[in-house]
Amino acid sequence: MSTRIAFLKGHGTENDFxxxxxxxxxxxxxxxxVAALCDRRAGIGGDGLLHVVRxxxxxxxxxxxxxxxxxxxxxxxxxxxxxxxxxxxxxxxxYLQRAGHVTEGDLAVATRGGVKTVHIxxxxxxxxxxxxxxxxxxxxxxxxxxxxxxxxxxxxxxxxAVAFVDxxxxxxxxxxxxxxxxxxxxxDGVNVEFVVDRGPRHVALRVHERGAGETRSCGTGACAVAVxxxxxxxxxxxxxxxxxxxxxxxxxxxxxITERPDGEIEMTGPAVIVAEGEIDADWLAAxxxx
Numbered sequence: 001m002s003t004r005i006a007f008l009k010g011h012g013t014e015n016d017f018x019x020x021x022x023x024x025x026x027x028x029x030x031x032x033x034v035a036a037l038c039d040r041r042a043g044i045g046g047d048g049l050l051h052v053v054r055x056x057x058x059x060x061x062x063x064x065x066x067x068x069x070x071x072x073x074x075x076x077x078x079x080x081x082x083x084x085x086x087x088x089x090x091x092x093x094x095y096l097q098r099a100g101h102v103t104e105g106d107l108a109v110a111t112r113g114g115v116k117t118v119h120i121x122x123x124x125x126x127x128x129x130x131x132x133x134x135x136x137x138x139x140x141x142x143x144x145x146x147x148x149x150x151x152x153x154x155x156x157x158x159x160x161a162v163a164f165v166d167x168x169x170x171x172x173x174x175x176x177x178x179x180x181x182x183x184x185x186x187x188d189g190v191n192v193e194f195v196v197d198r199g200p201r202h203v204a205l206r207v208h209e210r211g212a213g214e215t216r217s218c219g220t221g222a223c224a225v226a227v228x229x230x231x232x233x234x235x236x237x238x239x240x241x242x243x244x245x246x247x248x249x250x251x252x253x254x255x256x257i258t259e260r261p262d263g264e265i266e267m268t269g270p271a272v273i274v275a276e277g278e279i280d281a282d283w284l285a286a287x288x289x290x
Contacts, residue, residue, distance in 0.1 A: 004278040007037075008095060009044060012087035012126075012271045014216035014252025018046040019095050019273075025057040028288065031079025036287035037279070038077040044279075047215045048085060049075040050092050055110045067115045068108035070096060076211030084113035084157040086219020090126040090271035093118045098273055113157025126271045130156060130220065132263035133227040136185075142192050143179045144172040151180070151192070152228035156265075158210075159190045160224035164232065168196055171206045174214035193221045195229070203229055204249035216252030223265050226257035237261040 005027060008019040018037045020027060029051055038046045051073035055061035061071035072092045074085045089109055096102045097120055109116045117129035134155040142151045142163050147170055151161040161180055165171065171178075171194035178192045189210040198204050205225050207218040226246040230236055235244045237259050245258040255269040 005281050005284065006276070007044065007279050008098075008273055008276040009046070010050075010091040010094060010271065010273040011252070012090045012217065012219065013250050013255060013269055015048075015085075015087035015218065015250075016046045016216075017048050017050045017088055017091050018044045019050045019052065019091070020279075021052045021095070021099065023052070023054045023057065025053045027051075029075070030288050031075075032290055033079075033284055033288035034075045035077065035079040036284070038079075047077050047209065047212045048082070048088060049077075050088055050095070051075065052092065052095060060112065061110045064110035064115050068110035070101070071110040074111065076209070077213075078211045080211045081112070082158060082211065084111050084116075084220055086128060086130060086156075086221075086223060086267050087217055087269070087271075088219070089116055089118060089128045090219070090267075090269060091273075093120055093126050093128075094271035094273055111157070124270065125268050127266055127268040128219070130223050130265040130267050133224065133259075133265060135227070135231075138182075138185060140185050141181050143181075144170060152224075152231065153185060154224035154227050156220040156223050158220055159186050159188070160193060160221055161186070161190050162193045162195060162225050162228040164228075165194050165196060168194060168204065168206050170194065171208075174206065174208040176213075177210070178208055191218060191221055191224075193218070193225050195225050198247075198249060201229075201245060202247045202249075206251065217250040217255070219255065219267055219269070222248040222250060222255045223257050223267055227259060227265070230259060238263060 055065035055071040149163040151163040
């Protein structure tokens, strides 16, 4: 490994990421190193880290290498591993385009949540095929202070609890994970979305992301919210036979979510690379060993 390691910084609707290109999977990134890189004061700063690896070079992705050349080895800001990140996939695709690995048009990206189809449009927006939502059975409740709400359990390859509220301020500061019950509903923790209506097929959310706290945007969360809203509104595409599209405002911008009658969900939004530079490998080794 060289004395310096390349990195980039990017965001999708202000959900921001440290990007570490590592095609052959030779850079060690234990949780402590990831957390240090994502630290906004002592590191580069980000809600998460996108480790860019060829699928054939990563033991968790070799089975997907025939479908997708590149694997998004995604980590939360605290260093923990996550199954998927919708905004992260868009930024990941933008990096691949910037690096010359792909061009405008369609590509496939391997993730722990499966292979995702991506389309890079000429106007700059990126659309990600997010797969189908799972709707586990059972009642879920989330709480903030003295308030509690029923929540819809939605799995987008990662777990979500979607609560419709009267005012987004009711979500509190979202520094800590909102309590939920029953505890058995989410044994590995959960992303919690608080949602208000803005108009027909138009909602806004705040989110506590598991392992990151409140973030400016959550792509899988926006998809989960659109699915929950469609069921609440009696607009389930599998029942109506008609695709349904929701505009979802997040603190960092706007995402457009479409669910089709076959259950497939597409998310469209921006993806921006804002900087690139080098990490001091000695510093990274030191924080990794701490």
